[in-house]
Amino acid sequence: MSFADIKEKLTAKFEKLNLEYSSFRDNDRVIVPPSDLFEILSFLKTTFCFDMLIDLSAADYLHLQGATHRYGVWYALLNVENGERLIVKTHLDDPDPRLPSMYDLWKGADWMEREVYDMYGIEFDGHPDLRRILLPDEFVAFPLRKDYPLRGMGERHNFQSVIRSEA
């Protein structure tokens, strides 16, 4: 099933949503609104058999020229039977960025969503265990946001020194 077929069927099914399609090199993309993300992805999974979630991550478009939204989240899907790929993208904005969790569709989304939460602060409704995964629990910033400096805010020096005689 080619990208044209997917485009046709998706447009027919969700005609009032005004989905955007684009292709670059061999990447085929659908840009969807976050409110209907879950329905579109479950439709893609059941109809076109995209049964593997290859990648799920986000980007912060704060300083990107021409960007209209703050965050973008992408879902890279793979059809294991014929190796076909599709990227579904959605955009979010700042106060309270929030998306539905895809854990019910793909169990593999579990840790990827936790990582996105950890790095960008995007919350996923319905995720069974949304905690920080890579950074310590006490950490308060979201380090991959563009307004967080590369060298951090001094957290890495914030420890007591053990001197030789007291060890």
Add this chain to the structure above:
Amino acid sequence: MALEFLKDNFVVTKLDYLASWCRKYSLFPMPFATACCGIELMATGASKHDISRFGAEAFRFSPRQCDLMIVAGRVVMKMVPVMQRIWQQMPEPKWCISMGACASSGGVFDTYAVVQGIDRFIPVDIYVPGCPPRPEQLLQGIIDLQEKIANTGTIFGTEFGKRNVYEGPRPLSKFLSPDQSVQAPANFRSSTRTI
């Protein structure tokens, strides 16, 4: 006269020297291997480079049985409390080798998470440069440490008690503006928290 039969069978030495001599050829390393250098540490222990030629092959994974901590690889802020705790669990006398650029200075990882040198938080005796160091370099580091032990060691370990000041580098000058102050609480205890 009675000691005639002993004439070739005793040496006169200092107890300090004897203790250091014993210690330097029976190092028990604690492989605190976090990243790439850990693989080179494994390679040092494997067949081609064979660390046991230098009397340091008995890797012990429990800190309570070790006297040499080899910190191989970068240490990040979640790992610092763990590293300090392992260091404090090791019995005296003990030494520390900082293996590789990342452990010694942060290396290429000048980022928010990576500690810029473990010597800011625990005392370090030998730094081994390289990213990662070749096994030969680590072996040279161990030989240098043996020399250091031979020159400075005492039988009661009193030389450690004298080192009661901070020995690491000066704290990094704050390049952050006042509005970018530290947000996170110190010490990230969640990584060593007992439950």
Add this chain to the structure above:
Amino acid sequence: MPLNLADAIPETSSPEREFLWTLNFGPQHPATHTTLRLILTLDGEVVVHAIPDIGFLHSGFEKLGEHLDFNQYVTIVDRMNYISPVSNEISWHHAVEKLLDIDLTPRCKYIRTIFAELMRIHDHLVCCGAAALDLGAFTAFLYAFNLREKINDISEVASGQRFHPSYTRVGGLLCDVDDVWITKVRAFIKLFYAAYADLMKLLQRNRIFVDRTRGVGVLTKEEAINRSATGPIARASGVTRDLRKDQPYLAYKDFDFKVVCSTEGDCYARFLVRMEEMVQSIKIITQAIENIPSGPINIDVNSKFVVPNQMSVYRSIEGLIQHFELHMTNRQWETPKEEIYAATESPNGELGFYIVSDGSGVAYRARTRPPSFVHFSLFPHLIVGHQISDIPAVLGSINIIAAELDR
């Protein structure tokens, strides 16, 4: 967000809860190889529930990728999966070259293919050797590491660094290989079969090894697909996906090789798949090393993508200008303002990079799709119901590399 990890353990039949033990495993433990932590709930010796706690090696790779240009970031990518460094470089530059629409020269493709396959052997040797070490087979570890040293020598001859070569560049390679390198690779091929046979003899029918791995940590095909497993782990469960065949990048379509699969899905099957993949890799290397095309390793300098060589920088004004342009932080590459996902088959599974480009030579966002991260999320599912002594077997068979896990 529970602050205490114990809060995340579900209330499993609360009256019996007092009989369950909680055991902290790691972050510093010999069987974890590097740094990861498990909080296990035990019923006697049987694992009832496992909560992985990772991030003990989180060092901000992706944040660095937003500050370093395409050629600089290769040194960082190298340190990601540190038991197959060149595979990461190839994957990163595969994504960059797809973004810039570069078609490599045939010689470069062949050399990169040989390196990718050598790294696959390197990865599988370290993985199988270390897994055997954790299960008590110390000799197998020594044999595997002995062979691994030969691969390190090969990368040292090519690039000067034995472990992290940083060998690829946008549109080509750091430098060309010479006859010594080719001789070394040929010698390695000869040596490989004998050493491989030794390793197989030590492990394949070893009673202890087989008993401790067969039937342990079974991953079904449906679970593998649903939980996004790729690479040898998915193939051991019967998912017949291999990017080398699906989307032949580099020179893979020139070679005759098989995709190794199994249907068992246990630790032993994963071990066998890894071992057989090494044989397929050496087949690819044998075909490639005898057929390396001559010609340049970099694409045409006029395309403005590659750094010109030293001679043309010193002797010609065009070379000087281009060298200057690519190294000035405000000029560098001109990229389309687009986003791209590109993946290669790394030894551990699908290693993908998602690059968001803002038109400059520095990625606006360099997302890594790390196979280890996905595979470690399988772990709680694999270990439940097995004994605590099976943890090293399962951890060794899914080959967790902490630097790739945490980045």
